[in-house]
Amino acid sequence: MTKKRSRGQVRNGKLQKVAADLFLKRGYEGVSIDNIVELAGGSKSTIYSEFGGKCGLFISSIENLCRQSNEPLAKIDYTGLNLEESLKKLSFHILKIITAKRSVELHRLAIGEALNCPEVGEAWYTHGPARTASFIQSVVESHRDELRKTTVPIERMAVILHDSLTGDAL
Secondary structure (H helix, E strand, O other): OOOOOOHHHHHHHHHHHHHHHHHHHHOOOOOOHHHHHHHHOOOHHHHHHHHOOHHHHHHHHHHHHHHHHHHHHHHOOOOOOOHHHHHHHHHHHHHHHHOOHHHHHHHHHHHHHHOOOHHHHHHHHHHOHHHHHHHHHHHHHHOHHHOOOOOOOHHHHHHHHHHHHHOOOO
16 A cells, blocks of 8 residues: 655655755755755745755755665565575675765765764764664574574674675775
């Protein structure tokens, strides 16, 4: 059953998509609310009432871009795979995602703007790397029986694997 979206949700989704594309292309400073409204339609007042202004729309755009990047990870089928095979499969997909052009642009944008606006870095980390690590954690937890006598918490294992996978690539 498909969930019907209200006109407001559709409008906000369009604003976020247009804003995200512009921010990725031009950076935060290179985009004005007028640019976004001109391409997406709507009004400045909508951006202020729904997102609190340009910064709120920027943070929302970062969150959505991260969610979209991680979406394929939720659809991976691990049926019949052991822990090693599952982690190899997930690792392949993570590396494919983080090396994609759009992901590289997102990473560059989020890190570059985090200096001026820590909330941007926080949103990127929470919806990007931390979310990716949670997929690793889920895979490891689903194979807990294969982890014989480990003393390292599964959450820590997930972060270590995530960081070892992405560190050099990023």
